[in-house]
Amino acid sequence: MSCIAGRLALRCLCRTKNDSTHLVRHMSFLSEFQKSLKEKHPFAPIQFGPTDNRPPDEADIVIIGGGLVGSSIAYFLKRKIVRGMRVVVIERDPAYTRASSVLSVGGIHQQFSLPENVQMSMYGAEFLRNIKEHLTVDDADPPDVQFNPQGYLFLATEKSARQMKANYDIQRENGAKVELLTATKVKEKFPWINTDGIELASYGTENEGWFDPWCLLAALKQKAKSLGVQYVHGNVTGFTLRKDKIPKGGPYDPYYDNRIRNVKISMPNSPEMIPLSAAVVINAAGPQAGHLSNLLKIGDGKNEMSVSLPVEPRKRYVYVCYCPSGPGLDCPLVVDPTGAYFRREGLGGNYIAGLSPTQKEEPSVDNLNVDYDWLKIDCLFSSQIKSAWAGFYDYNTVDQNAIIGVHPIISNFFFANGFSGHGIQQAPAIGRAMSELLLEQSYKTIDLSRFGFQRFIDQQLLYETNYSSNVKTEDVNV
Template identity: 45%
Template sequence: MLGASLRLGLLRHPWVRRLGTRGGGPPQGWDAKVSEVQKKIRSVLPGAAWGSLYDTSHLPPEHSDVVVVGGGVLGLSVAYWLKRLERRQGALRVLVVDRDHTYSRSSSALSAGGIRQQFSVPENIQLSLFSASFLRNINEYLAVVDDPPVDLQFSPSGYLMLASEKGAVTMENNVRVQRQEGAKVCLMSPEQLRTKFPWINTEGVALASYGLENEGWFDPWSLLQGLRRKIRSMGVLFCQGEVMRFVSSSSCMQTAGGAEMVLRRIHEVHVKMAHSLEYQPVECALVVNAAGAWSGQVAELAGIGQGPPGTLQGTKLPVEPRKRYAYLWHCPQGPGLETPFVIDTSGAYFRPEGLGNNYLGGRSPSEEEEPDPGNLEVDQDFFQDQVWPHLAQRVPAFEALKVRRAWAGYYDYNTFDQNGVVGPHPLVVNMYFAAGFSGHGLLQAPAVGRAVAEMVLEGHFQTIDLSRFLFSRFYLGERVEEHNIV
């Protein structure tokens, strides 16, 4: 049976209201009757203990109100807020399905861990402001009784974004919007830059913006594990496996213009268990697609984008995996521990990493340079040719750096406008999205999880209006133009 909070929220979905509700759950008192029969069976069997012949603890449950596909920070955040905001504590059954509980390929765990408010779109700024508050007060949210507190190892050194003459006007406009939304950001001239950061070469820099509060970086692994520990304590279930299939039903609806639309509703998620050829069906009321770089593939499994081109039915979720490299280097004469997270005019970025003059950084490739996402091998030549020259030009001390380690991770890249997709699909009425953030999903995950939970439980966004991030914008061609994508 549906949890009370979820039932109410789902019935408020603007598409579901037109369909009516669908029955089919067990009769009232069914669970009690089954329990009584089981007790009678056990009473006639020899021995005091009687359990399952096989260990089924690794299997997903046969029923779940919500199945969250993806166990990264976004999926865990959605699960957390669903449990936190449900009206009747313990009434909502939530299952998180993820392919790899070691997180060896997880975008969350492999990221640079930055947190900033320096965006150009108000919604992105608002998401980041709440997430900064969440991280700053992390143990008010994620504390678990008798367990040690979460330590994010937050470094509040700010972001320093550099603009050329060509980008100076855009930067001024961005900072104006950021301040209007409550972010503490200042503009700096090249002279002010050289005074505050004497290690920087300001050649080609016309203006800079510097975050004064709630910006810096933290340990993504600590957030990931803190969320997992907390939601386990709240009753969320986990399953290691891959979603292979959705079972759904269809119904037709007449639009105001007289056209006929086919609405679909998912009833079962088929999960292929790790190290097994079999799958386990899970009956569910609602699915949250938080599968990161693979969220587009999960959407296709639900039939999204399978209709005629140019129609809503034929509109795909435009999210695909993009490979990004991160490099860790040592530089004895580097800028030091007070260095902010620097975004160069070239797109190259870097920040300090721990103690001992180590630095973490990289650069997103151009469309022509995009590497093959089929593996996570690192191209060392990319650093030599496309990253190091820009680093050394901006920080002369980096001429003497030495790369110590490198790895690759995935962006869940939204090819439409590089912004997140949040909320329900208009035709697959019980699939919701938390995907496509193109590199800033980690820093916005706490706020996005809350937004998705609000939409599921209440039928609308409550704290931050993310209507511009709905799936329908892909069909309508309404891009959200964000100028500060790194």
């Protein structure tokens, strides 16, 4: 018997503010969420450990932002060169109260249309499968990231079925384990789904599911530290540039060699501002990446310097609802044709659900408050919102895909930004790719050249094509 009403997924589960029904119970997000984190991860503060108080005078590589992306880069760099290379991560909030990494829903899937995205997520799954090989410290296993191996089930209407089929071909060519299901097959496999209006579905049979990003971050950080990475608690508030004119005909002629000389770090609870001299600086500041780049006047000059890093925070709500007679263990992460999604959260009848707003509906990013009225959750039997939280997407406002590689003018400033809802699953691939770029001068595994900053200058934009009716790429990549 179908327990969840309507079209199933979220066509039935979720409706936006303008709809009429209000089944929403208001709760204080922060206290609930923090309580649940504490219950789930009683040792989390110990695992994150204290950050070192003072930065050294100089470092080979400085990573700004110690979330999943920054920590993955740090890990892969030090895995390649353990001694003789000083890697420092600057993190302004070691409790990660606002970091995307810990406020995400930890999903991973391969159902993209750009080969690089398919491959990056497949590597993410491989990394998780071999996590002990990567993240064991002193013979102690890393924390269990609680991987739930359930596929993503994307539903398409007649209008979007052709695009779904085209994406499927690309995914298969790239080795993804995905199958197409007719509406009848969907019904056979998941009888609780209302398939009215559904023409086709795409279902991941391997390498997909969800996990606990908090645990992955703790494990990566612990491992990176064990390899000698230094985490510094501080806020990067500026840079100084070196401006040595390089010989005419040199590699960057006719430009000045505009490299960063120092990263300026404002220390916590202190007026002190410490300059850290760095050979290479990596922007891994998540949603704040655009702001950080502005400090270098990227986007505030001529020619290449006129193009800014198009990354800004965008608030996304996640609702936890309770439906004791909902689908069980084999419940996939379901994405309906509007881009609304839901999945099981544990086995106690809890589900999480969400839907990205349209451009016009984008909420303010001044705070992380939840609008409980924005989404209505309907369920035929008993369903109620138990809690909810909000987090910031590291949103690439131009083409919603990752931006990786060096800036064309500031030749020691690298980007690892703009994941727009995919950053958790792509973090291992990005860490590995950045280590290749920096230590081997080019990509050796997945070629991410197209994902460079240069694409905004050349207007060679990279869009995902998805089959949701009214949404952009990131909306279906929870």
